[in-house]
Amino acid sequence: MYQKYYRQFLQAAQKAAAPGCDLPVLHMACHSHHFWPDVTLSAVNDYWQDAAQMADSKWDKVFGDKIPAFQRGIANALKLPDPGQIALAPNTHELVYRLLSAFDLKAPLRILTTDGEFYSFARQLLRLEELPNVEVVRIPTQPFDTLAQRFERELQSGNYQLAYASQVFFDSGVAFPELLALAERKPEGTEMVIDGYHAFFARPTDLSAIADKVFYTAGSYKYLGAGEGMCFMSIPRGCQLRPLNTGWFAEMAELENRADGVGFGDNWLRFAGATMDYSPLYKALAVLDLYAGDGVTVDSIHNYVQQNQQRFLTAMDAAQHPLLNRDNLIAHDLENGHGHFFTFRCGSAENAEKLQAELRTKNVLCDRRQQLLRLGFALYHPQDETFARLFT
Structure with a gap:
């Protein structure tokens, strides 16, 4: 049908x-490359038309209309209370590395994760482990029926600055059991990332109870079916982290009255990067609108x-x-x-x-x-x- x-x-x-x-x-x-609905073709053309007709003023439409609409669609799908806390980037690696850059790499950094994470994060951790102050503990995913207990036991007993786990593991298709409940009980001093890429727009997900406790990353390449280039990360409200990896979009609200020093906003722009192609945004919005209109x-x-x-x-x-x-x-x-x-x-x-x-x-x-x-x-x-x- x-x-x-x-x-x-x-x-x-x-x-x-x-x-x-x-x-x-x-x-x-x-599970890797989802087919794109037909509406994405006209969406790409719409982006081209906006660029041709509006030139630089297209950014007013992108930031004033398109991005907020996309954020509302994501927030609705994930039961997030504040769409303005959803940061955008071309890929999740950029967003996760921006988060990693907020930690003091001169101080000890302990990271808890699993042995079943996708190549992007797994490779980045291997590189970070070459630094003398970085320690990574990987909990084996199998046996899956005890994973939640083993992961939480280590999370609660260790002094970790960051915990990172997939909602659905890319290699097996298995969902991390009780992950959202586990995240709700995480230690106050530990930041936590849930990699939702293989679950987003596939498994029903309610993040309302942990919206201000975790960072949740995903994108449009897989189950949304809108292609590569449009990813997001939800940011807990009240987050005061200051990423070292920061782009000029993070000053978007202050361009006309720029102060000395490096300031950060209290919304998604805290984790913003720099100029990117927003045709994937148009495609993702077209798919969200298609499904919403048909009640999917x-x-x-x-x-x-x-x-x-x-x-x-x-x-x-x-x-x-x-x-x-x-x-x-x-x-x-x-x-x-x-x-x-x-x-x-x-x-x-x-x-x-x-x-x-x-x-x-x-x-x-x-x-x-x-x-x-x-x-x-x-x-x-x-x-x-x-x-x-x-x-x-």
């Missing part, structure tokens, strides 16, 4: 059809995807595939603890590569990481898709 939003991407996908296969292309790498919510998206996932599991159980089976599926708790993709252990990178190639001959597009094969689910998958072709 939702395929009507994605006609242009779905038609373009057919150009990647495997020779000799008459089945339509089934894009299951959507995160809850309805999640329910639709879970129905697809359940049909997949039914077909999988009936097929007894040598690799795509319950024993190799890392987790399948759809009710409580899973994102919108499944991850299968294939035993070796060679097995994963071979399986990916076999699925490609059936017009199923997916991706892999070493021995892990990942299969994602999206709104643009037909309501009557059985997924049986994956197992034959």
